[in-house]
Amino acid sequence: MVPQASSSGSSSFYVPVDLSRTALLISDVQSQIIARFSPEVQKAYLEQIKGLLAFFRNASSECRNNPTEPSAKNMYQNAPLIIHHVLPFGINQNAFISPYNKLASWAVELEKKGFFSDASKTDPNKPNYAVPAELVPPEGWGHKDEIILPKIQPGSLSSSDLLAYLRARDVKHVVLVGLTTIGSILGGARLAADLDFHVIIPKEGVMDDEPEINDFLLQKVLPRFVDVVGIEDVLALKA
Template identity: 60%
Template sequence: MSSSPFFIPVDLAHTALLLSDVQTQILKRFSPEIQKQYLDNIKTLLGFFRDEISQRRSNQDTAIRGAPYEGVPLIVHHTLPFNINSNSFVSPYNKLSKWVKQLEDAGYFANAPSDPHHPYYGIPDEIVPPGGWGGKDEIVLGKLQPSCFGTSDLQSYLRARGIRHVVLVGLTTMGSILGSARAGADLDYHIICVEEGIVDDDPEIHKFLMSKVLPKFVDVVELKDILGLQL
């Protein structure tokens, strides 16, 4: 009998799917073939969590209906609202400023308004929730640093839902994933990185981080391991 890929059992009632920087500006850096395969994997994960949420909502016990979030997973789309305030949140002392400048020069912010009151999150149309935004179980948040746990209200939402397990996917391995995984683990969340839901511009760096670095702090699993989790 094979051992579980999770170092502790996963309770979907207290699990969030966290999509970090899955946005058009970063996806454009990859080939069309990689984009398609990647988004197919993301849609599979989203379908699994959306089905779980729907089923749990319909089966919610009468005794806990007064606590509308109890026992229901959460989906968080967490992206950098590029060009908000003309990207003035990017410090010149941060080496990432050169990367942002490259994106600007490439025209990736052409459709991103600078208005701070109407940020553009760049989430691909094909992974937007059915019926659009506005639900309590699938939300979008902006951040100003690669790490999901650095400059946003993410932890408030996780605490409100009693989240203990975070299934983390996104772009890129050495960017938001490495930073978010380490930060989340330091905050005592059970972080689970899904191999097929994470890519990097450099395949060798991706392989090294996913096989040698991240497993020391978080669970690194395959897509089938998540799909195998049961209600």
């Protein structure tokens, strides 16, 4: 059976969710960026992301262990996809972020505070993705159901190979979480909606430096384009 959300009128989702065509997109959750928040906020936020990761990792594992069509034509075996989408600071120090992009100015401020001082600058084969240790896959990188992608702009779909990966996996639903709500999340959600993806934002999975901006976007702006739900709604998706 294909994992789906309830299609009843009580569902929190605009359309039923098929987990086999769903991606968890974790945008800009990396040590340099989350360091802008207090330790208490960081810890609470990462716990939410860890919960989502555990759910999607378990769903992928179940699909792999119990394939419905074990054949070359179904190489992904109805498994959802996890994508860590980050800014790869290191050898080039994001030299190609355009100075005309006003949202990119925060990178300069973080650099001045020393967040990007790293030995990886000396090795072009080892860019610094800086995914928090507690979010790294237990078995390490290299699994086809959990990948890491670099980008050079705040938006989630405008400056990487992300769209090609989503199309390759026939993704229709994107669970979008990350930092910050007014940056990566707002830009990614709007573009993904324009590209006809069903975008789902668990409100506990995003945050901003200014809570009032975060609340305004989640309550007044984003619901016009995407499903803003509770994290429990995503974790309740079942086969």
